[in-house]
Amino acid sequence: GQQLNQSPQSMFIQEGEDVSMNCTSSSIFNTWLWYKQDPGEGPVLLIALYKAGELTSNGRLTAQFGITRKDSFLNISASIPSDVGIYFCAGTNDYKLSFGAGTTVTVRA
Amino acid sequence: DTGVSQNPRHKITKRGQNVTFRCDPISEHNRLYWYRQTLGQGPEFLTYFQNEAQLEKSRLLSDRFSAERPKGSFSTLEIQRTEQGDSAMYLCASSRLDWSLNNEQFFGPGTRLTVL
Numbered sequence: 001g002q003q004l005n006q007s008p009q010s011m012f013i014q015e016g017e018d019v020s021m022n023c024t025s026s027s028i029f030n031t032w033l034w035y036k037q038d039p040g041e042g043p044v045l046l047i048a049l050y051k052a053g054e055l056t057s058n059g060r061l062t063a064q065f066g067i068t069r070k071d072s073f074l075n076i077s078a079s080i081p082s083d084v085g086i087y088f089c090a091g092t093n094d095y096k097l098s099f100g101a102g103t104t105v106t107v108r109a
Numbered sequence: 110d111t112g113v114s115q116n117p118r119h120k121i122t123k124r125g126q127n128v129t130f131r132c133d134p135i136s137e138h139n140r141l142y143w144y145r146q147t148l149g150q151g152p153e154f155l156t157y158f159q160n161e162a163q164l165e166k167s168r169l170l171s172d173r174f175s176a177e178r179p180k181g182s183f184s185t186l187e188i189q190r191t192e193q194g195d196s197a198m199y200l201c202a203s204s205r206l207d208w209s210l211n212n213e214q215f216f217g218p219g220t221r222l223t224v225l
Contacts, residue, residue: 031212042216088151099151
């Protein structure tokens with residue numbers, strides 16, 4: 001089964017807002033990855049983190065590798081409509097990725 | 110650079126039939142992975158190849174499942190005697206064997222299997 005807990009499970013965004021989500025694990029990982037998945041498609045890699053404490057940005061996305069190596073968070077700044085989708089965290093110590101259940105981001109009407 | 114491709118994108122079959130899916134990884138990626146994803150969940154690891162060698166199989170991969178990567182390039186995943194519980198999205202991913210980047214896995218679009 002999956003070891004990673006993502007929160008929140010779902011969230012609504014308004015264009016221009018900043019969005020935060022996180023991921024915690026009962027196990028230590030030496031690599032954290034964040035993916036985004038659109039309906040009917042495969043996950044797309046957003047950010048990879050390799051060092052505890054590392055803060056990495058990719059455009060409007062920023063992710064951090066927690067100091068304890070058991071957590072990570074993802075921030076999206078100034079959200080736009082195409083940010084909707086499901087965001088997954090994944091941790092690994094070798095070749096096998098363990099995924100969370102995802103955070104679903106939807107546009108607030 | 111083309112990404113990971115998977116065929117077919119959708120497959121509907123009757124219970125008891127055999128199905129086979131194909132994955133073409135990113136060229137020069139020598140690692141290839143299969144995952145399964147059910148609704149509302151993240152992908153779950155099934156198996157992994159380094160070149161043509163299958164190095165690990167998850168407990169999720171029952172006797173009815175078999176995967177091959179005969180020449181170290183494309184891979185096939187076959188499910189025999191399909192059951193309704195096999196209905197899921199089957200995802201393929203690939204990565205390079207590179208000690209600084211070897212955990213960055215790139216996924217294909219998936220094959221959606223529906224077993225009636």
